[in-house]
Amino acid sequence: MTTNPWRSRFPGITGEWARFDGPAGTQALDRAVDAIDGYLRDGVNANAHGTFAASQITDRLVTDARATIGRLLGAPAEGVVFGPNMTSLMFAFTRALAPTLGPGDEIVCTQLDHDANVWPWVMAARDREAKVQRCRVDLTTGRLDTAHLAELLGPSTRWLAITGASNAVGTMPDLAEAVKLAHEAGAKVLVDAVHLVPHRRVDIAALGCDALVCSPYKWYGPHAGILWLDPDLLASLEPYKVRPAPDEGPTRLETGTPSYEAIAGVQAAAEFLLDVGMDVIAAHERATFSPLLDGLLGMDHVTVHGPSDLVDRAPTVAFNIRGMHPLAAAEALAAVRVAVWSGNYYALELMTALGLEETGGAVRAGLACYTDDDDVARLLEAVASLG
Numbered sequence: 001m002t003t004n005p006w007r008s009r010f011p012g013i014t015g016e017w018a019r020f021d022g023p024a025g026t027q028a029l030d031r032a033v034d035a036i037d038g039y040l041r042d043g044v045n046a047n048a049h050g051t052f053a054a055s056q057i058t059d060r061l062v063t064d065a066r067a068t069i070g071r072l073l074g075a076p077a078e079g080v081v082f083g084p085n086m087t088s089l090m091f092a093f094t095r096a097l098a099p100t101l102g103p104g105d106e107i108v109c110t111q112l113d114h115d116a117n118v119w120p121w122v123m124a125a126r127d128r129e130a131k132v133q134r135c136r137v138d139l140t141t142g143r144l145d146t147a148h149l150a151e152l153l154g155p156s157t158r159w160l161a162i163t164g165a166s167n168a169v170g171t172m173p174d175l176a177e178a179v180k181l182a183h184e185a186g187a188k189v190l191v192d193a194v195h196l197v198p199h200r201r202v203d204i205a206a207l208g209c210d211a212l213v214c215s216p217y218k219w220y221g222p223h224a225g226i227l228w229l230d231p232d233l234l235a236s237l238e239p240y241k242v243r244p245a246p247d248e249g250p251t252r253l254e255t256g257t258p259s260y261e262a263i264a265g266v267q268a269a270a271e272f273l274l275d276v277g278m279d280v281i282a283a284h285e286r287a288t289f290s291p292l293l294d295g296l297l298g299m300d301h302v303t304v305h306g307p308s309d310l311v312d313r314a315p316t317v318a319f320n321i322r323g324m325h326p327l328a329a330a331e332a333l334a335a336v337r338v339a340v341w342s343g344n345y346y347a348l349e350l351m352t353a354l355g356l357e358e359t360g361g362a363v364r365a366g367l368a369c370y371t372d373d374d375d376v377a378r379l380l381e382a383v384a385s386l387g
């Protein structure tokens, strides 16, 4: 049995539902809700760069939030760009980057990635007559084929776009090895850390990647996105922007007025992760996830996709129930107040490769730091009853 020290910090977690929909968006932390509420309620909401107190408080909020995110990701704060979500930031980034690409250039994406780290690259490449390659996944283990990655990376590769953790089957590629291989080939690396940041400590300085994206609403904050760029890379881009807007630092890519209230909530959520410590969260999630995985693997009518072990994986599992459409299974679980996802969760390449895209994908259950043993027991009991 594990006890959950943080569960009471999530007002949306009442015990009525067992929530396994964290990979699609987690419940918000009390402090994040308070920070958003406070910013809007206390008369400090104002646009930035003004002469009066409220505007200066907003300036400080943004500066402090960038610093906090810099600490969370182990990276210089001047590379932290805020946006509405990861997907919009990816399209803004690849659009700004496109002029640096040309015929003969290659981008390596992976079969393990969410489409938001595939299609923005495909569209930018299409505009510039560059080529996109796909690194294979071993379909039995759900692991990225590192030998294939090494084969694909070469003198024509300009970017490697790779996930830190699969939002479908949970596997975590060896990022250090991938960055090393890409840099040796002369390519830059963007890491999709949307499914990684809620579950592991991220240290951009140690990893050496050139860009990284994540979404705070997957780690207890409000709906928002974060793009971190190496400051020199950021300065070299040609973003689409209006003329009077600042043309220095992260604001170059922050078109229009940001959601300052969201930034206040993001900062509070990031402080929570820093205070608790990602290693503590990872250990707790592993202990809670282990019986869930074992339980599903032990059921004859259940097929688990991807790895059957706990090595280098997020506490996220995709599975099918014999004779049952994944949507029908998700509906049956919802009927007993167990929230899961079904479909492809935009991990389109992987679901297609697994041959599941045509048949409705798979059911996905993901843990968050607030998941407890009772939630796991409820899910297992509900799945067992569908056999």
Ligand SMILES: Cc1ncc(COP(=O)(O)O)c(C=O)c1O
Binding pocket: 023, 024, 084, 085, 086, 087, 088, 114, 116, 117, 163, 165, 166, 167, 192, 194, 195, 214, 215, 224, 225, 345
């Ligand atoms: C791994 C991964 N990448 C990217 C995204 C897209 O994130 P956003 O909704 O912030 O655009 C998601 C969302 O589910 C995801 O799980």
